[in-house]
Ligand SMILES: NC(=O)c1ccc[n+]([C@@H]2O[C@H](COP(=O)([O-])OP(=O)(O)OC[C@H]3O[C@@H](n4cnc5c(N)ncnc54)[C@H](O)[C@@H]3O)[C@@H](O)[C@H]2O)c1
């Protein structure tokens with residue numbers, strides 16, 4: 001296709017996507033897919049030197065809704081230029097420096113060398129508040145930058161937005177309306193129709209005609225810019241942020257001033273690490289020139305200021321097609337759906353499957369075979385399906401299984417989950433129990449892989465975990481792939497596993513939700529298998545990290561007749577768990593919560609975190625009353641101030657090096 005033709009096509013596609021995203025708050029594609037199309041258009045415009053006046057690259061935002069009153073901003077609102085790697089960031093920086101140089105060569109009054117402010121880029125809906133005579137008189141969306149929608153009643157539902165402030169002049173202050181991830185999660189647990197992500201949730205709430213709907217979503221806001229102010233002049237961005245805070249408008253407690261682009265990059269790295277600990281959605285960092293006179297000299301393009309740029313993180317969401325749903329039987333008999341997807345890349349990894357939790361989830365998210373689904377991957381290895389993006393596609397209903405896909409036993413419903421009750425002869429259940437039992441942190445039986453476990457189940461008619469202790473050489477040698485040496489090795493490994501530590505044995509039993517750490521805590525507390533077996537619910541709750549759910553799981557587990565039988569059998573086969581008093585060396589960090597801020601010489605964040613964890617401490621992302629120590633390095637952030645404010649004990653670099661040697 002001819003380049004100009006392709007440009008026209010892209011303009012149509014992008015304008016349509018903008019309408020769905022900005023006007024309807026119902027994106028048709030993920031941001032990643034949108035950005036690819038947009039970048040293609042920008043590239044073609046550069047190549048051809050042609051820019052159509054109606055091109056989306058020439059404007060900010062999208063159409064505004066008629067159902068709201070129009071609001072004309074006093075000062076225009078902008079979008080942000082973006083970059084996706086440090087190379088692009090450095091070229092932005094070089095451009096800035098060149099422009100400053102040019103300016104200085106033709107003006108008597110010189111601009112200072114640039115300093116930068118790094119902030120989080122929040123992913124919500126831009127809001128612009130107007131204060132007059134100390135009162136909040138209007139709140140609006142960004143709209144197309146010049147005209148937005150008046151949504152004052154909706155904005156007033158945000159509890160942290162002050163209705164009155166100390167400053168008495170006219171002022172426009174701009175920020176981001178956000179739905180906290182915790183609020184989204186809570187909302188989605190109850191909602192008939194779950195919201196797909198926190199950005200659309202916030203945008204949809206603020207642009208809902210009924211402020212009661214807005215209120216239900218428990219939004220918050222962070223402010224980061226004053227677009228217009230009467231009679232006040234700020235010298236720097238930091239000064240402006242201070243003014244915002246002084247007027248008790250919520251500003252996020254992080255904005256870092258940097259002297260060089262290298263420092264900026266260091267900060268971005270920290271942000272990238274920290275951002276998953278935040279309760280709001282972020283899609284990048286924003287880098288802004290601190291000095292206001294420099295900003296003025298640099299000016300604006302059609303769409304964005306030259307003095308700021310967004311560093312976008314790798315997208316964590318994309319869309320793809322759902323090909324089929326597989327039902328898997330787990331160790332506990334729970335039958336869960338796994339979505340098989342058309343392979344797609346997210347953040348550098350190819351994704352082929354996603355979780356769907358349970359059948360209720362499928363119904364609520366309106367997922368069907370053949371639907372185009374939005375998937376999200378944050379820290380988890382396996383991504384989650386957030387919802388369907390295009391309901392028009394031809395699809396087929398997902399059927400709820402009535403019988404076990406492995407053993408054909410009729411399934412039973414327990415709450416939202418379905419289970420195969422046949423724990424005795426249902427192959428995947430027993431096989432995964434055996435594999436877990438034999439795993440390294442459990443009984444550590446080398447050579448008992450999933451394949452081998454399947455073979456034992458099929459050929460030797462294994463009915464129970466304890467049966468592995470009855471396996472004989474004559475049995476094994478008959479099996480395909482088992483020669484003398486391999487058979488002997490496996491038998492030895494099985495024999496040698498009879499003397500496990502109590503913690504490993506408890507872990508090996510596979511009590512629901514009891515991982516290695518909890519198993520160790522249980523062993524530590526009760527010191528004997530009998531003790532754990534007889535443990536009362538209340539006593540279990542006294543163990544750190546054991547909540548009501550796990551306590552219940554443990555009590556129920558040891559009440560199950562079949563499990564007790566299996567346990568007896570294991571013991572009669574000669575398995576003897578033993579408890580050894582282990583003395584973990586105490587350190588100053590043992591059982592303490594530690595926060596790190598600033599750069600620590602000789603350590604990356606990750607290394608230091610690991611070191612502290614090795615010494616028994618827990619590293620947390622933010623300072624609170626529960627923080628025991630704050631480690632303060634070079635150029636500490638606001639966490640340092642918070643620590644001082646709360647009187648948390650500070651460890652400086654010198655003391656740290658004495659502690660960790
Ligand atoms: N999926 C879709 O169909 C679709 C359609 C249109 C746009 N989009 C997405 O939206 C992007 C463009 O939207 P945009 O013009 O709103 O730009 P943007 O979201 O990339 O950046 C500009 C906005 O960032 C916000 N922001 C957050 N934190 C900030 C901070 N600390 N300082 C300053 N600003 C901050 C401001 O509200 C500002 O308006 C695209 O790149 C794409 O990812 C997606």
Ligand SMILES: [Zn+2]
Pocket residue numbers: 329404405406407408409420421422426427
């Ligand atoms: Zn089954």
